[in-house]
Amino acid sequence: MSKNDSRQAKQLAEQEAARRRRTRNILIGAVVAVVVVAGIIAWASNRTETDATAAVPAGIDSDLGVPVGTASSPVVDIYEDFQCPICKTLEDNIGQTLQQITDNGDAKVVYHIMSFLDNNLRNDSSTRAANAAGCAQDQGVFPAYHAEVFANQPVNEGDGYTDEQLITFGETAGVEDMDQFRACVTDGTFAGWVTRVERRAEDDQISGTPTVLVNGTRVDLGQASSWDDYINQLTIAIQQAG
Numbered sequence: 001m002s003k004n005d006s007r008q009a010k011q012l013a014e015q016e017a018a019r020r021r022r023t024r025n026i027l028i029g030a031v032v033a034v035v036v037v038a039g040i041i042a043w044a045s046n047r048t049e050t051d052a053t054a055a056v057p058a059g060i061d062s063d064l065g066v067p068v069g070t071a072s073s074p075v076v077d078i079y080e081d082f083q084c085p086i087c088k089t090l091e092d093n094i095g096q097t098l099q100q101i102t103d104n105g106d107a108k109v110v111y112h113i114m115s116f117l118d119n120n121l122r123n124d125s126s127t128r129a130a131n132a133a134g135c136a137q138d139q140g141v142f143p144a145y146h147a148e149v150f151a152n153q154p155v156n157e158g159d160g161y162t163d164e165q166l167i168t169f170g171e172t173a174g175v176e177d178m179d180q181f182r183a184c185v186t187d188g189t190f191a192g193w194v195t196r197v198e199r200r201a202e203d204d205q206i207s208g209t210p211t212v213l214v215n216g217t218r219v220d221l222g223q224a225s226s227w228d229d230y231i232n233q234l235t236i237a238i239q240q241a242g
Helices: 003-053 083-103 117-120 123-140 141-153 164-174 177-188 191-203 227-241
Strands: 064-069 075-081 108-114 210-215
Touching: 064 123, 064 141, 075 083, 083 108, 083 141, 083 227, 108 123, 108 141, 108 191, 117 123, 123 141, 123 164, 123 177, 123 191, 141 164, 164 177, 210 227
Parallel strands: 075 108
Antiparallel strands: 064 108, 075 210
């Protein structure tokens, strides 16, 4: 065999070995992917079963939202995440208007507290804050607690809330039984409900926060020229829906 033949044979052998390695890696990757997908499916199945029987705060709507006000219609659905800076800006600018709407009986406002930002920010603060809000709802002080959490949102997105902060917010909001509230916060009593709220919002194709709907129709913040303009659009939408 000549040197050229020997070199070609060696190259062919190396190419064949590389091909076999690629094939083996692809097969291994496929097996791993199947195992991971199977694990996710099993996890989702277990979570669905667990969450479906999880404790929910008192007075929760059939769609798992927290209703505020005595009116039955029209319905203003608000989707928020306690770690969402724009949600805080929304509350800072239209929170008083929403309170007037509920106080006057002009509409029923339903809050859906989401927790998807935990994945984005790599913490569990949205879930814990939403659970704490559920604990406050269970004691009849959700509106005050909701306002307190947003009023004290960390300046730096992702810093999150500590359990002690969430408990202190309860004191400020007027929680009557602080021992029960503390246990509810630290034990994550309504964590399953929080997961169900997030899943329900995703099923309803809510893709971001804040999202505001009046009888199912979005009142788009991006279409407003100012906060006064947005409040005007929201007010008109409520009047037309009523």
